[in-house]
Amino acid sequence: xxxxxxxxxxxxxxxxxxxxxxxxxxxxxxxxxxxxxxxxxxxxxxxxxxxxxxxxxxxxxxxxxxxxxxxxxxxxxxxxxxxxxxxxxxxxxxxxxxxxxxxxxxxxxxxxxxxxxxxxxxxxxxxxxxxxxxxxxxxxxxxxxxxxxxxxxxxxxxxxxxxxxxxxxxxxxxxxxxxxxxxxxxxxxxxxxxxxxxxxxxxxxxxxxxxxxxxxxxxxxxxxxxxxxxxxxxxxxxxxxxxxxxxxxxxxxxxxxxxxxxxxxxxxxxxxxxxxxxxxxxxxxxxxxxx
Numbered sequence: 001x002x003x004x005x006x007x008x009x010x011x012x013x014x015x016x017x018x019x020x021x022x023x024x025x026x027x028x029x030x031x032x033x034x035x036x037x038x039x040x041x042x043x044x045x046x047x048x049x050x051x052x053x054x055x056x057x058x059x060x061x062x063x064x065x066x067x068x069x070x071x072x073x074x075x076x077x078x079x080x081x082x083x084x085x086x087x088x089x090x091x092x093x094x095x096x097x098x099x100x101x102x103x104x105x106x107x108x109x110x111x112x113x114x115x116x117x118x119x120x121x122x123x124x125x126x127x128x129x130x131x132x133x134x135x136x137x138x139x140x141x142x143x144x145x146x147x148x149x150x151x152x153x154x155x156x157x158x159x160x161x162x163x164x165x166x167x168x169x170x171x172x173x174x175x176x177x178x179x180x181x182x183x184x185x186x187x188x189x190x191x192x193x194x195x196x197x198x199x200x201x202x203x204x205x206x207x208x209x210x211x212x213x214x215x216x217x218x219x220x221x222x223x224x225x226x227x228x229x230x231x232x233x234x235x236x237x238x239x240x241x242x243x244x245x246x247x248x249x250x251x252x253x254x255x256x257x258x259x260x261x262x263x264x265x266x267x268x269x270x271x272x273x274x275x276x277x278x279x280x281x282x283x284x285x286x287x288x289x290x291x
Contacts, residue, residue, distance in 0.1 A: 004236030008139040011082035016225035025083045034074035041235050093124040143288045144281040148214045151197045152190040153183035155253035181234040190230040194218040204262045251277045
């Protein structure tokens with residue numbers, strides 16, 4: 001969470017939550033406590049930085065910290081209230097598990113104490129044992145947006161806000177308040193688009209691994225209420241793009257064009273469209289190793 005990241009979120013209706021959690025979120029919504037997504041992302045990032053700069057580093061926000069005290073993003077569609085809990089602690093545990101999965105202890109210890117890694121793994125195991133159906137409602141991608149995420153959305157669902165210069169002056173993009181690039185779509189449409197894209201890939205691409213990531217994404221979508229909302233949010237990545245790059249980013253349109261070209265047997269046109277998206281994302285990823 002310390003890096004600039006993009007997010008794929010699922011907002012579920014209150015009816016999707018078990019009774020105890022439903023009452024919590026009903027009270028939360030009534031109190032009007034939910035921050036805008038860009039403010040929530042900034043708060044989580046600040047909490048992660050505080051955790052890492054401690055001695056010894058905590059590795060993640062504390063279990064009783066403000067970011068974990070029943071925070072959520074809230075929206076309304078056609079009169080139905082939809083909620084996306086932050087689940088900061090759970091997402092931190094999952095991210096640490098993923099990070100440590102293929103690292104030997106001597107390498108992992110260069111990044112954080114082994115005892116912390118072991119405690120985190122034990123906490124995650126206990127959480128899974130207590131709640132076998134536990135799942136994160138947010139996926140995170142550091143420094144880029146995975147191309148498969150764009151399959152879920154349509155170019156016409158894109159919303160761009162350039163934001164306003166924050167107090168204090170300066171011209172840096174990262175001081176723009178309210179800056180965002182977001183796609184929002186109904187769960188039913190996201191599932192249909194995933195199924196169509198998988199059908200095209202399986203028919204036109206010989207390598208079965210080409211569809212593996214999209215298959216996994218489709219299984220994740222199936223875990224949620226059918227009346228949910230799916231949100232693809234560029235998150236902190238908008239602070240790495242100037243106004244022209246932000247407004248001209250048509251990655252969902254390009255991915256759609258690539259799939260249509262594949263479906264029609266035009267491999268060259270598909271490659272050109274995918275290359276446009278790849279070039280945008282590689283430019284963002286390059287910032288990670290910039291001096």
